[in-house]
Amino acid sequence: MGEIGILTVSECTDGALDAISAELLGAARKLADELGQKVATVIIGSGVGDAGKDAVAYGADEVYVADDAKYANYQPEAYAAVVQQAAKDLSPAIILAGQTSIGRDLAPRVAFKLQTGLSTDCISLKLDAGRMIMSRAVYGGNAMADYVSESDPQMATVRVKSQEALAKDDSRSGDVKTIAADADIKTAFIEKVTEEVTGIKLEDADVVVCGGRGIGSEEGFEPLNELAKMLHGAVGATRPPCDNGWIASTQQIGLTGKIVSPTLYFGIALSGASQHIAGCSGAKNIVAINKDDEANIFNVAHYGVVGDYKKILPALIAKVKELG
Amino acid sequence: MNIVVCCKQVPDPEAPPASFKIDAAANKVAPAPGVNQVISPFDEQAIEAALRIKDGQESTVRVISMGTDLVSDVVKKPLAMGADELYLIQDEALNDGDGISTAYALATAIKKIGEYDLIICGRQAADWDVGQTGVGIAEELGIACVTVAKKVEVVDGKVRVERVVADGYEVVEVPLPAVVTVSNELGEPRYATLKGIMGAAKKQATVMSAADIGADTAKTGKAGAKSKLLKLYIPVREGKCEMIEAEDPAEAGALLAQKLREAKVL
Numbered sequence: 001m002g003e004i005g006i007l008t009v010s011e012c013t014d015g016a017l018d019a020i021s022a023e024l025l026g027a028a029r030k031l032a033d034e035l036g037q038k039v040a041t042v043i044i045g046s047g048v049g050d051a052g053k054d055a056v057a058y059g060a061d062e063v064y065v066a067d068d069a070k071y072a073n074y075q076p077e078a079y080a081a082v083v084q085q086a087a088k089d090l091s092p093a094i095i096l097a098g099q100t101s102i103g104r105d106l107a108p109r110v111a112f113k114l115q116t117g118l119s120t121d122c123i124s125l126k127l128d129a130g131r132m133i134m135s136r137a138v139y140g141g142n143a144m145a146d147y148v149s150e151s152d153p154q155m156a157t158v159r160v161k162s163q164e165a166l167a168k169d170d171s172r173s174g175d176v177k178t179i180a181a182d183a184d185i186k187t188a189f190i191e192k193v194t195e196e197v198t199g200i201k202l203e204d205a206d207v208v209v210c211g212g213r214g215i216g217s218e219e220g221f222e223p224l225n226e227l228a229k230m231l232h233g234a235v236g237a238t239r240p241p242c243d244n245g246w247i248a249s250t251q252q253i254g255l256t257g258k259i260v261s262p263t264l265y266f267g268i269a270l271s272g273a274s275q276h277i278a279g280c281s282g283a284k285n286i287v288a289i290n291k292d293d294e295a296n297i298f299n300v301a302h303y304g305v306v307g308d309y310k311k312i313l314p315a316l317i318a319k320v321k322e323l324g
Numbered sequence: 325m326n327i328v329v330c331c332k333q334v335p336d337p338e339a340p341p342a343s344f345k346i347d348a349a350a351n352k353v354a355p356a357p358g359v360n361q362v363i364s365p366f367d368e369q370a371i372e373a374a375l376r377i378k379d380g381q382e383s384t385v386r387v388i389s390m391g392t393d394l395v396s397d398v399v400k401k402p403l404a405m406g407a408d409e410l411y412l413i414q415d416e417a418l419n420d421g422d423g424i425s426t427a428y429a430l431a432t433a434i435k436k437i438g439e440y441d442l443i444i445c446g447r448q449a450a451d452w453d454v455g456q457t458g459v460g461i462a463e464e465l466g467i468a469c470v471t472v473a474k475k476v477e478v479v480d481g482k483v484r485v486e487r488v489v490a491d492g493y494e495v496v497e498v499p500l501p502a503v504v505t506v507s508n509e510l511g512e513p514r515y516a517t518l519k520g521i522m523g524a525a526k527k528q529a530t531v532m533s534a535a536d537i538g539a540d541t542a543k544t545g546k547a548g549a550k551s552k553l554l555k556l557y558i559p560v561r562e563g564k565c566e567m568i569e570a571e572d573p574a575e576a577g578a579l580l581a582q583k584l585r586e587a588k589v590l
Contacts, residue, residue, distance in 0.1 A: 073494070074489075074494070076469070100490070101472075101488075101489035101490050104455060104471070104472075105459070105471045105472070108423060108455070108456040108459035108460065109459055109463065109469075111423070111424070111456070112423075112424065112427070112456075112459065112460050112463035112464075113463065115424065115550070116550055117422060117423075117424070117549070117550030117551035117552075118423060118456060118551070119551055120453075120454055120455050120456065121453065121455075133554065136453075137453065137559075138451070138452050138453055138556070139335075139337070139344065139353065139450075139451055139452075139453070140337045140450060140453065142341055142344040142558070143344065143346055143353070143556055143557065143558055143559070144556075144557050144558070144559045145452075145553055145554075145555065145556050145557075146553075146554040146555040146557075147551050147552060147553055147554060148551075148552050148554055149550060149551055149552070150549075150550055150551070150552050151550040186467075186468035186498050186499065186502075187468055187470065187496050187497075187498050188496060188497045188498070189494065189495075189496055190484070190494075190495040190496060190497055191494070191495045192489075192492065192493075192494050192495075193486075193492045193493050193494075193495065194491050194492040195491065195492035195493065203490075231590070239508060242508075242509075243508055243511070243512065249474075249488070249509045250490070250491060250492065255453065256447065256448070256507065256508070258490070263589065264584070264589050264590070272341075273337075273338070273341070274341050274344075275337065285584075285587070285589045287580065287584070288565070296340065296341050296342070298565050298567075299341075299561060299565070300561055300565075301565045302564075302565060302566065303565065303566050303568065303580065303583060303584070304565045304566070304567045304568065305567070305568045305576045305577070305580055306567070307573040307576055308573055311572075311573035311574060311577070312573045312574075312576055312577040312580070313577060314574075314577065315573065315574040315575070315576070315577025315578050315581075316577035316578070316580050316581050317577075318577075318578070319577065319578040319580075319581035319582065320581045320585075320590060323581060323582070323585050323590075
């Protein structure tokens, strides 16, 4: 095996590697094996615990850990300095980060410091003549675009759940080292306010019941809440209900909201704008309920009902209870 | 406060997906009949963020729109909403840029048009959805940047921002000058008033070329881009929707439950 081909930026929560970071390592491993090169990852945080060992088990050959109280919360300049240092030390051909709250802020900072091209929110990465072809949605998901970087390192942020993680293999071996970098700090962290609603997390739910503009009010979500509760799922929304305050903005599904890939997804009283579909197209089964038979959601759904959800949902709920 | 807002003109992202067409040979979006040009929605929220600051303290809001084929009524909307001055940076040499070359051109324009304390952009434009310009402008100018804001306040020479994250928000503070990018969680942008629209009609935009802003055209647009667009295409969806037909909604609901059960989805 040769030099470091790919550097990923890992994120961890409470000493465990985040799912996106394992997905990035899975994607990186594939590319690196094809290039005959190694995969390194950098983990920045406070109390990163076993995340380093986990990264090796998920495919990293080398892990660089910056573990310090000053990294407890995302600090853009400090985080960027560490990634920049790792890029300088390792000279990777490719740098990958997640399209997450941290990654979408961090990756452009690093790309500008390195004066290199970055493609954001990629859903597919493949090699062509040794260069990485990065595919991403554009125009709110109405079109796809393939990009190549004409500078090095080639950088991409990768959409959550778009890549497959490898099975965790604790017998893999790899080096875990520390890394440090000084930074010119400009951003002062004041506090974090958690707004997550109670119940099953939207990103983890196996059933998602999503409402759109046609729900019309906070009360309009009641049958959706009932259906979600019965199916042990979570309730989400398109942008208009969030903007109108009918539901918490943390429940927004779409290009700039949460990405979900449940087994069953109900799209209710929503048109199916491409920006929204970008957040739910990974669902295995999509059910659409809409008064408008021309709504775009019927073009992506597997099951469709044309009609008023206020009348359809109670009957659906009753029948599911009856079937047991 | 000198506030600069960057606004991009884009095809209306709310237009039906079916109306969206591309010119594959040119790797460009084909103009579709009936699809209007608008200010990118997050950029309208950037205007709103600037005007909220102006509501509270003496400020000048300057708007920069970069692009060719700009529609006067569209790019003047920020003036109608309450912005003070409009600068149109129009030059073929600035077109088809990537994050780096676009940020370079905008930062160069911002330096040219005057003093700045706060620069506000949308989190990403509704056409290419790149989301790098705000950070890039800050890096070019060597100043702080906070992305994806839902609230922007200026207090004692600092800007305090609520930054949207997956499970809530973070409150952070940066010294001025700074760049902030805003998200839809900021809230609806205000409507233009009749007085605003009439005032905007009388205002003249300042039109500038790449040479006027002093940009090195080797670093702008396509020439300065590090990312190369290889191919633009419409994704194929193999969607085949089974429509549930019934006499009334109640029957449809029950039928749907049965279908989902038969398919072992429920």
